[in-house]
Amino acid sequence: MAIQWYPGHMNKARVQLEDKLSLLDVIVEVVDARIPASSRNPLISDIVGDKPHIIILNKADLADPNEINKWEAKLKSDGKFVLKLDAQHNTNMAPLFKLIKLAAKERIDKLEAKGASNPTIRICLVGIPNCGKSTIINRLVGRNVAIVGDRPGVTKGQSWLKTSESVQILDTPGILWPKFEDQAVGFRLAALGSIKESVFHADDVALFVMEYLKENYFKSLVKFSRLSEQSVNELPLPELLLAMTEKYGMRDDYEKMSLFLLNQLRKGRLGRINLEKVEA
Ligand SMILES: Nc1nc2c(ncn2[C@@H]2O[C@H](COP(=O)(O)OP(=O)(O)OP(=O)(O)O)[C@@H](O)[C@H]2O)c(=O)[nH]1
Numbered sequence: 001m002a003i004q005w006y007p008g009h010m011n012k013a014r015v016q017l018e019d020k021l022s023l024l025d026v027i028v029e030v031v032d033a034r035i036p037a038s039s040r041n042p043l044i045s046d047i048v049g050d051k052p053h054i055i056i057l058n059k060a061d062l063a064d065p066n067e068i069n070k071w072e073a074k075l076k077s078d079g080k081f082v083l084k085l086d087a088q089h090n091t092n093m094a095p096l097f098k099l100i101k102l103a104a105k106e107r108i109d110k111l112e113a114k115g116a117s118n119p120t121i122r123i124c125l126v127g128i129p130n131c132g133k134s135t136i137i138n139r140l141v142g143r144n145v146a147i148v149g150d151r152p153g154v155t156k157g158q159s160w161l162k163t164s165e166s167v168q169i170l171d172t173p174g175i176l177w178p179k180f181e182d183q184a185v186g187f188r189l190a191a192l193g194s195i196k197e198s199v200f201h202a203d204d205v206a207l208f209v210m211e212y213l214k215e216n217y218f219k220s221l222v223k224f225s226r227l228s229e230q231s232v233n234e235l236p237l238p239e240l241l242l243a244m245t246e247k248y249g250m251r252d253d254y255e256k257m258s259l260f261l262l263n264q265l266r267k268g269r270l271g272r273i274n275l276e277k278v279e280a
Helices: 007-023 044-048 065-077 094-103 105-113 133-141 183-191 202-216 218-225 229-234 237-247 254-266
Strands: 026-032 053-058 081-084 121-127 160-162 167-170
Touching: 007 044, 007 121, 026 044, 026 094, 026 133, 044 053, 053 065, 053 094, 053 133, 065 081, 081 094, 094 105, 094 121, 094 133, 094 167, 121 133, 133 160, 133 167, 183 202, 183 254, 202 218, 202 237, 202 254, 218 229, 218 237, 229 237, 237 254
Parallel strands: 026 053, 026 121, 053 081, 121 167
Antiparallel strands: 160 167
16 A cells, blocks of 8 residues: 655645745744654755744644653754644643744844834744644634635735734745655554545554554553453454454444544544654
C-alpha cells in the first residue's frame, strides 16, 4: 500500500510562503502535538531562514502530556519558540500574543527606536491540513473569520486580519505539505486525518495504529478492543481486528471497524495518545 503525495503541492506552498516572507515579522507554524515531527514540513526551517519562528503544538488536549513535554523541551533546545495549545477549548490567547511579541522583540525594539509606539507585528500561520490553523486564527481575531483556500502568491493587495493586540494576521494561512517518503509518516498523518481518506486503505492504517498501541499504549488497546489482555497480546493483528469486528457487531467488516477505530482515535476516545515520540 503506498500513500501518495504530490511534490507539486510542496513546491507551490514553498513559493507562496517565500513570496509572503518579506511582509512578515513572525512565522507561526502549527503542528499536531500527537505527531510533532511527521506533521512538519521539513523544508519550513529553510524557507523561514532567520525570521522569528514559533511552533505551536496544537491539539494538546488529545496528546499524551508526557510526550508533549518532551517535544516542547526538544524544540526549545533547538532554539524555537514553542507553545502547547488546545485551540478548540481554550479562548485565552494571551500566552500566544505574549510569545509573538517575544519572538518579534528585535523588530519591535528597532521600530520603537525609530519613534513608533506599540508597533504592529505581522504574522502568518502555516501548517499541514487539519492541524488547527483556522481555529487558532479565529481565536486570535476573536470571531469566526471566513478563511478562503490558499491563493497563489499574491503580495500586492494582501489583506490582514486585526486582533485586539498590535498583531495582524495574514488573511490566508499557508498550507504546508508534509513530506512522507517514509511510509510511517504517511500512516501517522492518515491515522490523524491530515490526508484524505481516499488515498489510503483504512485497514492498513488501523493495523499500523494497533501495532503502535500494542507497543506503547497496551491498556488503551485492550480497553478499546473489548477483548482480554491475553487475546490482544497473542492474536496476530489482522486476527485481532477481525475479533474486534465481532465484539462491535460489525460482522467481519474490516473497513468499517478500521474507520471506527481511526475516528475514535482522532477524537481522543482511546485516551491521550501520541503516535510519535522524541527519538532518544
Ligand atoms: N481537540 C482539538 N481539536 C482541534 C484543536 N484545534 C483544532 N481542532 C479541530 O481540528 C479540526 C481542523 O481544524 P482547522 O482549524 O479547520 O484546521 P486547518 O489547519 O485550518 O485545516 P485546513 O483548512 O484543512 O488547512 C477542526 O475540527 C477543529 O475543530 C485543538 O486544539 N484540539
